[in-house]
Amino acid sequence: MANPFEKSDEKGILKDERYLYPEFVPERLPFREREISELVFALKPATMGRKPGNIFVSGFPGTGKTVTLKYVLHELEEFSDRAKCVYINCFEKSTRNGILVKTVNSLGYPVPERGLGSEEVYERLVALLKSKKVIPIIVFDEAEQLLKTDDSKKLLYDFSRLGEEKGLFLGMVFISNDAFFLSAIDERVRSSLQASHLSFEKYSPIELKEILKERAQYAFFGNALENEVIPLCAAHAAKNGGDARIAITVLLKAARLAERENAKQVQLKHVRASFMQEKPVKFEIAENLSEQEFLVLNFVAGGEVDAGAVYKALGRKFSERTLRKAVSDLEGKGILRARRVQKGRGFTRLISKAAR
Ligand SMILES: Nc1ncnc2c1ncn2[C@@H]1O[C@H](COP(=O)(O)OP(=O)(O)OP(=O)(O)O)[C@@H](O)[C@H]1O
Ligand SMILES: [Mg+2]
Structure with missing residues (x-):
């Protein structure tokens, strides 16, 4: 029997599906101009050696919080050598030591992941910030994970101490689905943070359509989508919480189904079939x-x-x-x-x- 992997994948539908991967950061983020400019306003002082503002970002799943922050961090690093950006997904890393080590490493002075105590790593961070004149901008994504253990709560103290006791500058962004995240933080830490709040709203069907169109333009060959495919994906995602992740995932699944069938175009039936497939992790949340x-x-x-x-x-x-x-x-x-x-x-x- 011929090896089943040998079958050709060239179907003239997907040109480069990476543009539809959830972790892809596009060059433009339609409908997030206001959020981007708020973030820039808060963080820009760091590029001039001044104290940046701290921000708390909240909003439902798939409203573009992570991608917007990644985009802004990228632009900030391009623009300035002074601001050093550190992105931490607290699902993956939420121990005090792990986050301190990652921060110090991101500033370009590696310390081993194990071997040094947290206090020691913290002192290194203080010394580094004093001597190097860089200002770290630290983004804690899925930040509610930090409130689960005393160890990670201590980390919040560590960072608030940097500003309060040591007079050092740093900017922190906390991203969470939980709109009550800030009120759950210890009061002393919260008052020293003075974080402003930026809320990401759900996307409307029209916005989802635009977002999809833009991503699809790079992902597909011309004419690969039947007319109503994008509106149907957008409507489905709008119904399920205004979630752009859903819109994009459904479109990619539909495209794969179309390719598998050797279809010339992605059709509505492929989109409908993709609704039936297993749901991504955060899918049920909106439902x-x-x-x-x-x-x-x-x-x-x-x-x-x-x-x-x-x-x-x-x-x-x-x-x-x-x-x-x-x-x-x-x-x-x-x-x-x-x-x-x-x-x-x-x-x-x-x-x-x-x-x-
Ligand atoms: N304005 C936009 N333009 C293009 N793509 C977008 C836009 N907003 C979101 N996306 C895409 O939608 C998907 C979900 O966005 P993102 O991961 O930023 O959501 P989130 O708000 O962080 O959700 P969660 O709360 O579940 O972490 C990503 O693939 C992202 O690239
Ligand atoms: Mg996110």
């Missing part, structure tokens, strides 16, 4: 979840969490009863998994996202 369910799910997204910690963290907004119900409803929908374990003399429930 018929109550606000409390959304926040619970978001809180446990990084791993297993004690149910008590969830009630405590979200207790400012919802009663424990409401939160308990949200947890059990999510469990009922197969989105969460709960495990009963002994704690002290009693029991507690450890909850996590169910594997799909």
Whole structure:
């Protein structure tokens, strides 16, 4: 039998599908001009050796928070040698030591990942900032992960101390789906941050259509899309939370299905078929979840969490009863998994996202 991988992939549909990968950072970000200019306004002082502002960025999934920050960091580094940008995804890295080490490394003075204590790495950072006159701009993406352990909370102290006690300049951007992130930070840290708030709104169907058109222009050969394909992807994403990630993912899946069928064009039926395929991780969030369910799910997204910690963290907004119900409803929908374990003399429930 011929090797099935040998079949040709050249179908004249996708020219370069990388433009449709979620992590791709395009050269233009339509409909985010205001957000970009707010970020530039806050961070620009760093390029002149002055103190930048701290910012808290919130908004629903797929509204362009991560990509906008990556875009702004890239432009900032191009523009100035003085500002040194550090992007941290707190899902991947949320320990105090890990983040301090990454920050020092990003400033161009490598320290080993292990071997030095956090205090020592912190002192190196202070010394570096004093002698080098660079101003770090640190972006904490998925920042709510930092509130989960005492260790990572200490990190927030470390950074706020840099400014307060040492008189050093640095800029911090915190990105989170959780609009209450700031109010959950320790009050002393919060008041020293003086962060301004930038909220990213959901995209409208028209905006999603424009965004898709622009990305599609580079990803596809001319005439590869049937007329109504982009509007259908946009409408679907608009219905599911105004999420650009959904719009882009659906289009890429439809294109792959079309190629697989040897079709000449991506057609509406391919788009519809792609709706049926397995959903990306954040898909279900937009789908018929109550606000409390959304926040619970978001809180446990990084791993297993004690149910008590969830009630405590979200207790400012919802009663424990409401939160308990949200947890059990999510469990009922197969989105969460709960495990009963002994704690002290009693029991507690450890909850996590169910594997799909
Ligand atoms: N204005 C835009 N123009 C082009 N592409 C965009 C735009 N906004 C978002 N995207 C694309 O949509 C996808 C989702 O955006 P992004 O990852 O920035 O969302 P997010 O707000 O960080 O979501 P989450 O809260 O889930 O992390 C990415 O592929 C991104 O490149
Ligand atoms: Mg993001």
